[in-house]
Amino acid sequence: MAKTILPIGPYHPLQEEPEFFTLTLDGETVVDVDVRLGYNHRGIEKLSERKTFDQSTFLVERICGICSTSHPFAFCQAVEDVIPLEVPLRAKYIRTIIAEGERIHSHLLWLGLAGHFLGYNTVYMWAWKLREEILDAMEILSGNRNNYAMFKPGGVRRDIKPEDIPAVLKKVDSIVPTLEMLKNAVIDDPVLHARLKGVGILSRQKSIDYSALGPTSRASGVARDVRKDSPYGAYDQMEWTMIVTQNGDVFDKAVVRILETFESVNIMKYCLEHLPPGEIDAHITSLPPGEGIGHIEAPRGETFHYVLSDGTNRPARHKVRAPSFMNIPTFKATVVGQELSDATIILASVDPCYCCTERVAVRDTKGEKLFNGKELLRLSWAKTERIKKELGVP
Amino acid sequence: MTRDDVLKELRERFGPDTIDVFDKSPKRVYIEIRPDALVKMGTYIFRNLGARFHIATAVDTRDHLEILYHFIIEDINLLISLRVKLDRDHPAIDTLANSFPAANWIEREMGELLGIEFRGHPDPRRLVLPEQWPERVYPLRRDYTEWDKEAIRDRGV
Numbered sequence: 001m002a003k004t005i006l007p008i009g010p011y012h013p014l015q016e017e018p019e020f021f022t023l024t025l026d027g028e029t030v031v032d033v034d035v036r037l038g039y040n041h042r043g044i045e046k047l048s049e050r051k052t053f054d055q056s057t058f059l060v061e062r063i064c065g066i067c068s069t070s071h072p073f074a075f076c077q078a079v080e081d082v083i084p085l086e087v088p089l090r091a092k093y094i095r096t097i098i099a100e101g102e103r104i105h106s107h108l109l110w111l112g113l114a115g116h117f118l119g120y121n122t123v124y125m126w127a128w129k130l131r132e133e134i135l136d137a138m139e140i141l142s143g144n145r146n147n148y149a150m151f152k153p154g155g156v157r158r159d160i161k162p163e164d165i166p167a168v169l170k171k172v173d174s175i176v177p178t179l180e181m182l183k184n185a186v187i188d189d190p191v192l193h194a195r196l197k198g199v200g201i202l203s204r205q206k207s208i209d210y211s212a213l214g215p216t217s218r219a220s221g222v223a224r225d226v227r228k229d230s231p232y233g234a235y236d237q238m239e240w241t242m243i244v245t246q247n248g249d250v251f252d253k254a255v256v257r258i259l260e261t262f263e264s265v266n267i268m269k270y271c272l273e274h275l276p277p278g279e280i281d282a283h284i285t286s287l288p289p290g291e292g293i294g295h296i297e298a299p300r301g302e303t304f305h306y307v308l309s310d311g312t313n314r315p316a317r318h319k320v321r322a323p324s325f326m327n328i329p330t331f332k333a334t335v336v337g338q339e340l341s342d343a344t345i346i347l348a349s350v351d352p353c354y355c356c357t358e359r360v361a362v363r364d365t366k367g368e369k370l371f372n373g374k375e376l377l378r379l380s381w382a383k384t385e386r387i388k389k390e391l392g393v394p
Numbered sequence: 395m396t397r398d399d400v401l402k403e404l405r406e407r408f409g410p411d412t413i414d415v416f417d418k419s420p421k422r423v424y425i426e427i428r429p430d431a432l433v434k435m436g437t438y439i440f441r442n443l444g445a446r447f448h449i450a451t452a453v454d455t456r457d458h459l460e461i462l463y464h465f466i467i468e469d470i471n472l473l474i475s476l477r478v479k480l481d482r483d484h485p486a487i488d489t490l491a492n493s494f495p496a497a498n499w500i501e502r503e504m505g506e507l508l509g510i511e512f513r514g515h516p517d518p519r520r521l522v523l524p525e526q527w528p529e530r531v532y533p534l535r536r537d538y539t540e541w542d543k544e545a546i547r548d549r550g551v
Contacts, residue, residue, distance in 0.1 A: 211496035
């Protein structure tokens with residue numbers, strides 16, 4: 001059979017939008033960083049003004065392939081805030097289940113990529129294999145591995161069948177032992193300690209100044225989580241812990257994400273086991289003129305949607321703010337002054353996207369010397385190897 | 395500090411700068427202020443009241459260009475939105491980016507998409523639009539008509 005070769009790239013299909021970083025170097029030290037956005041600006045805010053509220057829900061689901069549920073979640077809450085309206089309790093539980101499942105697979109995805117950036121490809125394989133179990137569970141719940149299409153203003157579009165719950169619980173439970181192993185592998189590994197501790201520190205004050213969000217802020221000792229601060233969905237119905245660490249380095253960001261995954265497993269299980277009976281939709285028929293704000297905690301931080309309604313069936317203005325918009329500027333505080341071989345993992349530590357590092361250009365203070373993403377990755381691997389040798393770890 | 399304390403303090407401190415207060419719900423309050431009071435009031439809410447800056451959202455209402463600056467005080471779960479209305483022909487306001495860097499990018503974005511000038515901004519370059527995009531064409535304005543794909547293609551954008 002003839003082979004077909006499918007060329008992929010430079011836009012890596014696994015991750016979100018491309019961005020372009022320019023790192024300025026003095027010797028091996030990064031002295032400045034500049035970010036160029038817009039390579040994939042899709043004009044979704046303008047497009048949304050031409051769609052009805054029901055259509056926009058599907059539109060915003062396509063903003064991000066990884067946290068595809070966080071945007072419709074925030075958007076639906078913004079629309080409900082215009083009225084204002086409380087959705088039925090069962091719908092809140094279902095929304096929470098979907099959002100937490102998404103957080104688990106998103107954090108696992110990041111963990112795998114972080115391992116890859118450091119030359120720990122075993123972590124990469126394990127984490128992504130584990131992620132498959134969650135994607136299977138999401139498929140049972142919603143019919144889709146991603147882009148679940150579960151949300152609508154006023155509730156959810158699809159109920160969870162009681163007979164599906166045991167299968168989903170089994171899938172979710174099945175990841176815990178391996179996750180435990182991964183956690184210990186990361187937290188106890190002397191090489192990772194040497195490689196990640198004290199690297200790319202975001203101080204508590206800088207985190208506040210930049211209004212950093214999600215795990216990026218919680219790793220710097222800023223206890224900030226929309227699920228706790230401004231409870232929505234079913235997050236006020238059960239006990240769970242907000243994971244906060246103090247050091248603000250890459251290691252702490254990894255620890256926050258790993259420990260959070262366990263919390264998400266527990267939240268998801270609680271909701272599945274205690275799913276209340278009742279309606280799943282509040283049946284919104286019309287929207288008054290007014291403004292609404294919806295914000296939820298996505299895996300990377302708070303997602304914020306603002307909707308201006310003029311009483312018609314289309315938003316007069318719709319503003320989307322994804323968490324990376326606030327987190328990426330913190331690079332100015334974290335990368336500057338660090339070694340070039342650490343830049344890859346620092347830029348990855350806020351969980352932006354693969355393409356970022358694929359599209360890095362590096363030049364020294366005098367002029368030309370350019371590295372590309374692959375060479376940076378190799379630099380990062382070489383440093384891990386060096387540390388391994390120093391510590392005598394095979 | 396409770397919700398009432400915060401609103402009382404803002405009223406006492408910035409009463410003359412406040413044009414209108416819309417107390418929408420226990421979690422949301424919209425305060426319309428004079429544009430020249432934005433920097434002192436925004437900085438006060440961010441620094442002294444310990445709020446987090448969500449983002450700013452600008453909208454072309456046909457009469458004005460309106461910006462909402464959203465802050466949240468997480469301890470009391472109160473979202474404060476400061477509203478300023480700018481003259482549509484010469485929209486300009488002082489920048490908040492010098493008070494806290496969180497406002498830097500969104501002001502650049504509003505500048506290029508709606509044509510609002512942020513006076514004193516430390517880095518007023520474009521953020522999302524390409525270099526080839528023509529000057530003084532603002533895609534989020536109501537009178538923006540360039541939906542013509544051929545025209546956009548021919549400009550090399």
